[in-house]
Amino acid sequence: MSAWDALPLGNFDGVYEGQRYGVTRTERADGRQAWLWAEALGGTDRISGNLYRLKSGAQLKPCEMSDEKVMSFVVKVKPISASKS
Structure with missing residues (x-):
């Protein structure tokens, strides 16, 4: 889950598939356990999921969406600003 870990902790804005998102990673x-929430700014798309780091390996638990949608976002989002929280 190196792409997940590469995202900034806290709040940041990012661009995914040409759309700007407000993102929180805690x-x-x-x-x-890690949590990701992203919301399209000026749109209706949402991305949400939990990542559990177990002895058997990392397990992604998306919230009401597919694993693929969350992982696509995590891999492709480009952070453009961050704020400490």
Whole structure:
């Protein structure tokens, strides 16, 4: 999940498939669970998922969407600004 880890923690804006998104990525202090929420700015698209880091490997649990949609976003989104949170 190196693409997931490469995204900034906290809030940032990013571009995905030509659309600007507001994105939040958080992680539990122990690093075993991470959460991603993205919302198209000026649109209706949403991306949401949890990543669990288990001994058997990482497991993605998207929220009401396909794994493919979340992973496509994680791999292709280009961060353009970040704010500390």
